[in-house]
Amino acid sequence: MTIAVKTFARLAEAASALSTERGARFLAGGTLVMRAVNEAEPSIETLVRSTDPSFVGIAVTSGRVELGAGVTMAAILGERELAFLHPVARAVGGPAVREAATIGGNLFAPSPYGDFASALLALDATVTLAGGYGQRELSLEEFLGRRERGASLVSSIAFKRPANEVFRFTKVTRVHPKGLSVLAIAAQLPLANGRIAGPRIAYGAMGRMPLRAKAAERALEGRPLEDNAIAPALAVAADGTSPLDDAIASAWWRREILPIHLRRLLLGAGRS
Ligand SMILES: Cc1cc2nc3c(=O)[nH]c(=O)nc-3n(C[C@H](O)[C@H](O)[C@H](O)COP(=O)(O)OP(=O)(O)OC[C@H]3O[C@@H](n4cnc5c(N)ncnc54)[C@H](O)[C@@H]3O)c2cc1C
Known part of the structure; x- marks a missing residue:
């Protein structure tokens, strides 16, 4: 043809x-x-x-x-x-x-592609x-x-x-440096007087499309970026997601590791 x-x-x-x-x-x-x-x-x-x-x-x-x-x-x-x-x-x-x-x-790009789109959604x-x-x-x-x-x-x-330090991104992959996403997290974390004010978090590979982490965003509002303060956000990190179940990772695994990587990102210890 x-x-x-x-x-x-x-x-x-x-x-x-x-x-x-x-x-x-x-x-x-x-x-x-x-x-x-x-x-x-x-x-x-x-x-x-x-x-x-x-x-x-x-x-x-x-x-x-x-x-x-x-x-x-x-x-x-x-x-x-x-x-x-x-x-x-x-x-x-x-x-x-x-x-x-x-x-x-x-x-x-179909999931688990779409890493850049996740970042644009957080922005x-x-x-x-x-x-x-x-x-x-x-x-x-x-x-x-x-x-x-x-x-x-x-x-x-x-x-x-975004102002400096406000935007963060991490991609979890099994193959370095250029594997497909197990998951990706992008976040805009503006601070006012040391507390989060209007966070915006987006995930890649946690659904058919990049999607917002709205429950985690709500749970972070007004909190400092400290271990105890972010615990409620981590507890609801996977709410509203429907992770891919593919050769890269199962949906169960993606849900399991999401809070771990979100915690690292929020506390500034994420890989990027
Ligand atoms: C080996 C390999 C590794 C990859 N690794 C990754 C990765 O790690 N992360 C990742 O996110 N992606 C990855 N990709 C997927 C892909 O390369 C990227 O998502 C890339 O950004 C797609 O852009 P493109 O310009 O090549 O799209 P194209 O192939 O040109 O188009 C893709 C689709 O989008 C449509 N399209 C493109 N631009 C527009 C537009 N402006 N308006 C309307 N429709 C449009 C096209 O019609 C087509 O349907 C990988 C691909 C390959 C082959």
């Missing part, structure tokens, strides 16, 4: 082709979609790509970060202002994968969707919950830049 590859100079044109061309799939870094093509996935008839410069743009100010969805993990690692995201980008595959893998593609990111008739923005959390995600073209991702 032949597959047409269509390249557009503007994201709006690519978005329009994605929604109108038969069997169209967007091609970003291709680390997953090309695997599907090589395996002769029958639903793919057209690959749509874009050379729009905004797709690979990185804009960092003191308060905000805006990233084109086509920014690669390697490009994140090359940006000093994004040092807080380096442990996340470094956790995605090996060097060859990171050269191609994009942050936009990571939002569509309360918004995604901008490009369409033939304009753009619209929605929260990443809402976007991840949508069924028809495949039909939209994500053009960019933005979030408030």
Whole structure:
């Protein structure tokens, strides 16, 4: 079967082709979609790509970060202002994968992939969707919950830049340095007078998609980051999760070790 590859100079044109061309799939870094093509996935008839410069743009100010969805993990690692995201980008595959893998593609990667998406969820990111008739923005959390995600073209991702030390990430894997996630935890832990104020925690591989740890967030509110004070949050760490049961780890094991790694992350002793 032949597959047409269509390249557009503007994201709006690519978005329009994605929604109108038969069997169209967007091609970003291709680390997953090309695997599907090589395996002769029958639903793919057209690959749509874009050379729009905004797709690979990185804009960092003191308060905000805006990233084109086509920014690669390697490009994140090359940006000093994004040092807080380096442990996340470094956790995605090996060097060859990171050269191609994009942050936009990571939002569509099936669990246990999606390490970067978990971090973006903890950062309360918004995604901008490009369409033939304009753009619209929605929260990443809402976007991840949508069924028809495949039909939209994500053009960019933005979030408030966290203050130093506020953002933490850890990935638990059996194979170092580049194994798949047993689980991943990303957290934004702002402190006010030594107590947590408005925490945001996201897990990878603890469900079909990256998800928020809402029970743990509630239990942490107003508490100092100390062993006794975080115990209630650890007790509810797995609430609302439905961990993957796969060749990497059983769902039971993921639930068992989650509080251990959450404790390490909260007390600042996590691996990243
Ligand atoms: C060997 C190997 C190791 C890997 N290790 C990891 C890992 O450790 N952690 C991890 O999280 N992932 C891992 N991955 C998965 C993958 O590389 C990453 O998730 C990557 O970020 C996917 O991005 P991509 O640009 O390559 O996506 P592509 O393959 O180009 O696309 C993937 C899917 O997303 C859609 N898509 C891509 N970009 C957009 C967009 N902007 N708008 C709309 N749809 C879009 C495509 O149509 C396709 O359906 C690994 C993959 C391989 C092959």
